[in-house]
Amino acid sequence: MNPICRVGEHLSRRAFLKGAAVTGSGLILPNWGGLAHAKSAAEGATKAKKRCILLWMNGGASQIDTFDMKPGRPTGGPFRPIQSKVTGLQVCEYLPKVAAVADKLAVIRSMQTHSPDHPDGIYHMHTCYKMSERTPHPELGAVIAKFNGDQASDLPTFVRMGSCGNAGSGYLGPAHEPFGLGRDGKLGSFSTPYLADDAEKKRAELFRFVESEFAADHKAEPFESHRTAKERAWRLLRAKTVFDISKEWPAAKERYGDSEFGRGCLMARKLVEAGVPFVEVGQENYDSHADNFVCHKANMQLLDPAYSGLLTDLAERGLLQDTLVVWMGEVGRTPGINNRAGRDHFIRAWTIVLAGGGVKGGQIYGSTDADGKDVKENPVSEGDLFATIYKALGINHRAKHLSGVRPVWLTPEGSQPLQELLG
């Protein structure tokens, strides 16, 4: 019998409830009107855990026009490289502020991936599994929410803004589902109570009475899970001022750049600081099959201050060491420039950048050939990348779950963390 494929071993929901440090009565102490952040036994444990911010370049950013430039080559395009803070690492002239914080970056120039289009690439680069498999794999965010999140927190454990992943929490279930914010950072659907505060409070009190009556002789877990989630929703509604960055924005605007993406990055910083273990911020417009250079030029002008501002801000607050910032999209872009002045999807040799979270900065991992058409050394797969990310965050990349009766692992068999990247 093969030990890798056993039925019946699974992390039950009970384990999750224990982790959530729910009180014995089944009712989390109501803190309606109280402080934003729950004090719980789990808090101390999860505070020490690392967090992750994913800057998602939706559509697929061009490696040659950003972090793997090929000046003077036919594939080079009109952008010119500038020297970054790190010897040997040149970046695009339109990323001058990023160049100035390049000592924090670990640039992987040798991504070699397997899903060449958008829905499948987005899925694959959020789950490290192929979409066609039909197993409901969870996104990176859901995994991190599960392992590094505090279910007793007032805030969601998996927050995302803009165009992001398409897999959701998959087999990890609704407890780790993404909580979506608008591109502008506004709260998503159904986050505004229609009752006034005092009416809401009165109604909630009646609900709690009904639940406590029922709970007295109904001990099954689903009931508990239902009311726990209800309390979480209420605490979130109370805590939602965290999502209001209008006060911080005027001062932060200069650093992050006056754009939605810049606001998203500030929000991400604020949320990880408040204990949210995973935040994804999507930046649009990278799918430049036509007019690649104007698209990228415009995008980089938003990316440069937002990305560098985020890293600097995290570092200044002492958060960068425990916050991994991942810069990636679903595909890279072709070295060849097509007759629409565009670059198409490319998965054979492209770039992803990691920073913080214990990743050793100021390094380049892997390389491509002179025209950027192939990986020259150290190809990195989706699984290897995810294994690296999980390892950096203190998560076992081979942790096993069951989807139905099928055992599934966080990363595919054979995935290896890139030790050189981890400090």
Next chain:
Amino acid sequence: MSSGTNENRPDDLTTPRRFAVPDLTKPTQSWTLTWDADWVTSVAFIGGTRKVAAGNNRGGILVWDLPEKPGGDAPKPTLRLDGHTNCVSKLASTPDSKTLLSASYDHTVRLWDTAAATTGEEKLVLNAMAIADAERRKNNGAKVPPPMPATVSVVKASEVFDAHKEWVVNLDLTRDGQTVISGDDGGHVIIWDRATKAVQKRWQVKGWAYALALSPDKKQACVGERYPLVFDSGRHAAIKLWNATTGEATTDLSAEFKGMHMAAAAYSLDGKVLAVGRGGESDGPSGIVTLLDPSNGKKIKALAPGHISGLTDIAFHPDGKHLASAGRDTVVRVWEVASGKLVSELGKSRGGQFKDWVHAVSWSTDGAWLAAADMAGSVQMWHFPN
């Protein structure tokens, strides 16, 4: 004034010139001037001479001496102007043919003395890319074409206008050859004196300055702006008329062309018509030329059909009654301005789903020749019989 029968005084540069108007309904392609090192992105006849200059995506500029009559082998380039280090986005010549202006992504506008001394000769292979490409695919049976060698004299000296700090994406020179308007990706629009390079006026628009034109009387400028984000509320497109003396916007046409990115603008010779053309990767044949009354911004006429996937350039014919438009569909169209009628179509859409572009067009001063800058790596020379 616009009768077209009066003799032109030498200093009258806005009245349409009188000459034997060629038959614009009968275009023939005389030559393809091959230069496949990269996309040919700009083209201009040099004054009233038989010289034509073209610039490419890498910053190269070549000059050809054209035979007087169509036919025979394609002429070879004779001159190379070295100086730019990035895409040449626009070329323009003074009417006296003494100065060629080139705008570039390298942040400069260069001014070339066309009679400057050369600093030596260099050998080129005009179809080097095609050869390299075929060599690569030789195993699959690709036939390697014979090389097309050329020897060019090299000019290295030029004056530099360096007031831009970003890609200079467009430029317009008034017909007297004296005043320049140039614009960049930072949204900076600069009006300057060609002879002294003195900045007369500068202002900044919200987006990037793309379409640019200065009226013959130099009082009005048309600026098409864009910020090329696609799925983002930060995207921006606008077209406005500006008082070129004060740098103040006088008419905002953005509502009329909501969300449309204008790639080209040109005033007619008498300044009574302003033609603007929609660019970008718009869907279908919507790269349309729209004729406006510059005095009030009112729409006169739209010239249909438009260019598939967007328009790139507009050039008024020296007779003042026609204009040519070019687009991302490798087609050049000649239009009669008064009626809005399509007079002729030069070339066909080629390729598959997506076509190469014609980046730019230029008329010879006698109106019998049109040069088109072809992305595929050539200048197409079209002739119209008398």
Next chain:
Amino acid sequence: MRRVRTLAIATGILASLLCELRQARAAEDTVRQFIDTELKAGWQKKGITPAPRSPDAEFLRRVYLDLVGTVPTYDETVAFLSDKEPKKREKLIDKLLAEPRFARHQADVWDLVLFGRHPGNIDATRKRDGFKVWLTKQFADGVAYDQLVRELLQGEQPGSELFQVQFRNQPEEATIAVSRIFLGTQLGCAKCHDHPYDKWTQKDFYGMAGFFVRIVVEEATAGNVKTYTIAEKASGEVLFSGAAKDQQPGKKGEPVKPRFLGGTDLAEPPTPKDVKEPAPKAGTKLPKPPFSRKQKLADWVTSTDNPFFAKAVANRVWAQFMGRGIVHPIDDFQSENVPSHPALLTALAERLTAKKFDLKWLIREIVNSEAYQLAGSGAVTDALPKSFERARVRPLIAEEIVLSLRTATAFDLGSKPDEKSLNPDDYFLRHFGEPTNGQGDFQGSLSEHLFWNNAEQVRVFARRKKGNLTDQLLTSTDPWEKRVDRLFLTLLNRPAKPNEIAKFVEFLKSDPKPDARVEDAVWVLLTSSEFRFNH
């Protein structure tokens, strides 16, 4: 050590003797009695005290939801609770089983089994109105389960084709789904490598895939309506090229003969060498092949000799009402996953086969058992207790939530809603469509509760509207105490307890204008865990 083993063997012998004894009795007993005998034996062995018999109110709500997919109305509740007839539960079951709502609800349940919330070929399978109509009719007409499955596999009746449409050009997916749903067998692992702990090999997988490889989903468009036809080619083989890890680009596989799972190769006339497939043309249908693999598979799957079929469905229907399967998870029959009550499963399967796969008969037996009618209260925390010692707790499916909200609040009073508005819309599907994790365990979610709390789509059931529950309570001149009792009887189908009455009366009286208070009270009960689950 040895003594222990001897003892174990002895106990085993004893158990199997007892088991045989019980089986012999089963022939005479009704199945409902046999169920209770078997479960009791299990409790005795493990020293488990089961929950008491459910109160009438609890049974009433449970059986309504399970059989007709909605909570009962106030009138239905009061009538049942005040009925003095000793056999009133049995009578209610018979009444509900005869209702059109029964067919409709079973169609909802099976639609979810057959498609899930994210079926393949989603553009074609997103809207399944035609399929639902067909499926409802099968249950309404009492079509036997083997016939139903045969038709799903054949896809020849209008509406039934959609099951196969979801696997368009994906014979592997069809193989996995058909084996899982109808045969209770997991072949997913064997797609890429020989099954690590079960006997299934890749050859078994691709042998089954051979029955699907020739299926063609033909599409026709009329206006903007697309219709699909399931056709079959006369040729085409599965090519097998070894384990996934050994795959090389360009490696060609060997053709694999179709083989019935765990059985023999399909006896099939040789495909003529020069067989020429007619080129598919728009508007014309492929002719039936001279030899249909699809039909052979349908024959084999539904045959009474099929070793998997009857047990798989008996187990599935059992779990539908009892929570856990006797083999659990229900679609994972294999040597390592032993049934908790083997004799019971065998008996259920045999009797169901003898009853010609009459699912309604089986359902009637299960819900008439004492085991089904145990209370849902008590200290056991498992949602699905392993020995069935307490009623299972399951979240209502989105379809049940929508119907129950409408029923409980008298939303449609005085008007007959069109059939479509009874289906959950996108909002309800998004928030209630998949409330469980990969293991089927319920997980409360933030988004669900933000929806409950703030959505107009929910509020509309609680807000006063002429004739609805809130309006009835507000227009009533009864004392508040009576009105609160009515509130509980209507929404939770039980009388309110004295302290509940006191608390609610206090709440409702706390505002001189009671409209908002009544709305809130309705909302509280609708979003309570007592309402959210069937228990």
